Amino acid sequence: xxxxxxxxSLFRSAILCALMLLSASLPAVxxxxxxxxxxVFQRWPDLRQAYFENYExxxxxxxxxxxxxxxxxxFFYTAAFSTLQMSDRETRDKSVRDCNxxxxxxxxxHENYSVECSCRPVIGRDKYRLDYAEMPAQVFxxxxxxxxxxxxxxARLYGFAEIGMPPAGGGQVPITIYNSNGQQVCTGxxxxxxxxxxxxxxxxxxxxxxxxxxxxxxxGNAPIAHSVARGTTPQGQPTTVVIGLPSQLAYDxxxxx
Numbered sequence: 001x002x003x004x005x006x007x008x009s010l011f012r013s014a015i016l017c018a019l020m021l022l023s024a025s026l027p028a029v030x031x032x033x034x035x036x037x038x039x040v041f042q043r044w045p046d047l048r049q050a051y052f053e054n055y056e057x058x059x060x061x062x063x064x065x066x067x068x069x070x071x072x073x074x075f076f077y078t079a080a081f082s083t084l085q086m087s088d089r090e091t092r093d094k095s096v097r098d099c100n101x102x103x104x105x106x107x108x109x110h111e112n113y114s115v116e117c118s119c120r121p122v123i124g125r126d127k128y129r130l131d132y133a134e135m136p137a138q139v140f141x142x143x144x145x146x147x148x149x150x151x152x153x154x155a156r157l158y159g160f161a162e163i164g165m166p167p168a169g170g171g172q173v174p175i176t177i178y179n180s181n182g183q184q185v186c187t188g189x190x191x192x193x194x195x196x197x198x199x200x201x202x203x204x205x206x207x208x209x210x211x212x213x214x215x216x217x218x219x220g221n222a223p224i225a226h227s228v229a230r231g232t233t234p235q236g237q238p239t240t241v242v243i244g245l246p247s248q249l250a251y252d253x254x255x256x257x
Contacts (some may be wrong), residue, residue, distance in 0.1 A: 036052045040065075040123075051063065051079070062092075063079070063124070063125075064079070064091050065077050065079045066079075066096045066119050067122050068103060069122070070117075073115070074136045076224055078099040080092070088124075091124075092121050102223070107248050110180070111180055112246055114181050138164060138165060139165060142158075142250070143243055144158050144245065144251065145204065146251070146257050147237065148237045156247075157185065158247040159179040163175045163176075163243075174187070174189060174190075175187070175200065177204065185204055185205060188200060200212065213230060227242070228243075229241045242254050
């Protein structure tokens with residue numbers, strides 16, 4: 001005959017078994033198929049071309065895309081398209097390995113993000129490999145702005161940008177800047193022609209710094225495509241805005257105004 005402790009143990013075992021049977025009977029969450037019109041392919045037209053249009057890559061048996069995640073970290077991608085000798089796993093591992101190498105080359109991101117950015121396979125076997133809601137529906141990228149303070153020295157503002165996805169042919173979209181703790185520090189607009197290029201206006205730090213100018217896509221001396229602008233404040237003071245580079249790399253490349 002079971003005592004009180006034995007009965008409790010038996011009851012817990014029965015509950016656990018029932019939960020396991022219930023979970024086994026539930027249908028698996030369907031992974032969403034990728035389509036050329038998805039935001040990720042609007043964000044990177046060259047990826048859409050490689051994935052759906054270029055004959056040499058679209059016919060690959062195994063195709064994987066990796067990005068730094070969570071989604072606010074997704075400012076670049078690495079894609080791997082298999083050769084005849086590459087297995088599905090080898091293709092997946094290559095996409096993540098290349099992504100991690102790119103992260104290493106770009107340097108520290110702690111001034112831009114409080115979360116840890118880590119590479120994950122996000123597309124594979126023509127499906128999203130994570131919940132579709134985790135994929136960025138906006139343009140996200142590290143952000144840096146350099147401007148003159150009241151003493152004439154160079155002040156810095158670091159964080160990440162969230163930019164509305166521009167419509168086909170371009171148009172005005174909202175741009176919001178958050179500091180590394182996720183607090184909103186700037187709002188504005190970007191009149192975009194493609195990706196993160198075009199005229200912009202930013203109102204930062206509750207009106208303390210207002211910057212206007214024209215963002216232009218460039219590679220410069222950096223190992224990744226990004227956008228940069230030499231703008232001005234209403235008082236005529238110079239500002240430099242960099243979207244797409246970690247803070248230290250942005251400062252080393254453009255921070256001396």
